[in-house]
Amino acid sequence: MGFRDYGGMTRFSGKAITIQCLETNQVLRETLDEAGEGRVLVVDGQASKRCALLGDILGAKLHRNGFSGIIINGCVRDTEDLGKLPVGVKALNTCPVKPGKAPVGTKGEPVTFAGITINTGDWVYADAGMFS
Ligand SMILES: O=C([O-])CC(=O)C(=O)O
Ligand SMILES: [Mg+2]
Incomplete structure (x- = not known):
């Protein structure tokens, strides 16, 4: 599936919170x-490479508010x-395009990508070999 590491930590774990958008x-x-509270955001962006779902500002908030990490089936x-x-x-890749801001998506519903379903x-235990 070609997930790559873009954060400063390649090993992280926590309870999942799922989003689809x-x-x-x-x-x-x-x-x-x-x-x-140490949770891991699992975001199914449906593998779109047309825009980024996370950048420096949201990444800083992820850290500041105490999440362990984020896994995005999409771009940063x-x-x-x-x-x-x-x-x-x-995440799968980078994209310079900013995302839309419409409040469309689900939270707390199961997401499926890379052949697994996460609730x-x-x-979630992530390391450098995950999904690669
Ligand atoms: O614009 C956005 O939503 C994504 C982004 O670049 C940031 O989080 O810094
Ligand atoms: Mg930004």
């Missing part, structure tokens, strides 16, 4: 305002800054 990251933005941007954060960020509350 397509080329818009408003549901992700709102979720990042919660207390992370601002990767130089993401790499300085002590959180995990796995909110599942424990």
